[in-house]
Amino acid sequence: MLLHFALPLGSVVSSFSDAIDFILHPQPAQTGGTEVGGFGYIWPFLRTHLEVSGLALAGSLAVSLPVGLWLGHRGRGEFFAVALGNAGRALPELALIAFLAAFIGVGLRNVTIALMVLGIPPILTNTFVAVRQVDPDAVQAARGMGMRGAQVLARVELPLAASTIMSGVRTAAINIVATATIAPLAGVSTLGEFILGRDVYGTDGVLAGAILVALLALIVELTLAGLQWLLTPRGLALQRTRAAA
């Protein structure tokens, strides 16, 4: 086993350096003719990837945040919220994209809708659970201070739920960025184009695409993790540290 991994070390290093070369410098395509690779060539694909992911995430938020907040605030629809989260997880991404391409049609708008289908369940479920989990004493105190339903939601429940909601947003964002990788199958040229286009871009292109997609996902994840940290109320963070200690 050790030998098996140790043997191709040289070829592994050269594969990865060739892939980085593909990202940095243009080179002739496998099919001949045009030049592929280089940052100027890759940029439009990266921009499309970001565009479709951003649109889908924004759309998922616009749908699932109000619904999740309202259901959580009213304490209704627990079965719906939880079942939706579970069903969303079982949905095979490839089947979803293929279904969309075959039944609805290809293109940016349709892929955005498909990605929203993946983004909505984690945000909705987490929002619901987060609002339900808010300390009932805090809600009681807010009501005792004379706050109305909408005020309680906006000024007590939402801030206290923000951290859990954000972890749902993170899951949704990762799912969306990951699935946008197979969007070329539905006619949207994201970074997945390189991973799926071995015939044109060669193994260097495939690996280059994989490196870029992995980096993009990590950057998105770290950015959102930072945002989550910023959105967590200080009191809540202190309370948790004290509980853990």
Next chain:
Amino acid sequence: MTLLAVKLTPLLPMAQLGQSFYHNRQHPDCVQSNGAFCVGWAVDNFHNYVGPALKQVMIVSISVAVGFVIAMGLALLSHRYGKLVPPLTGFTGILYTVPSLAFFALLIPITGFGTETAVIALSAYTLQIIYRNIVAGLNNVPAGAKDAGQGMGMTRRQLLWGVELPLAVPEIIAGLRVATVSTVALATLAFFAGAGGLGEKIYTQLTFKTNILLAGGLAMLMAIVFDGLLVAAGRLVTPWRRDRAAVILGGLRRLRRSA
């Protein structure tokens, strides 16, 4: 012998045309117009989906099993040495972030093209959720139960295996369920690493609606069956919870009767 050859000859061209043509001829309208779901075609070609489906069951089972063993090891280590929790959570979280298609492509130069590569990537994905749930399950064991065990003179190891782990089973099972269901979905991309599975069926006829619904439906069904099996397994290994549920139900019934 000659008689047999004569009988077989007219059949040969049809065999050479291949099975898909033969089946398409039987359901020409639906298949040619790419109808929403060609039931006849699906019934006749169902056997072609059994092999890939079973392959996917195998990939998922092995990946989750490997992930579970590793996650359990990491969780037990960090249960003993609490400082390991943040770095291990971060590390498994990073593994989880890498999109599956990219993960497969990154592994191919290292581990080659094949089932192995798919299993490595998929089991890496299961680590985060299983690890997090085992750690949380062990942390949520009531202090009273641990105190009682210590009072009975249990050693640290006896306490872990006899008290803490059994009480953590529900949360461990919950983690396994999430991990398994997502692995079934992710394994539809395993064909890209050369591991076959239902994704390969989807990919080879990407525009044929019946094929997509059949393969995608089988994958979702697989997720549901796996989930059900894990729920059943969870009930089997925690008989005391069933008793408690019975006690609570009995109590409720008595309350209702007295009311």
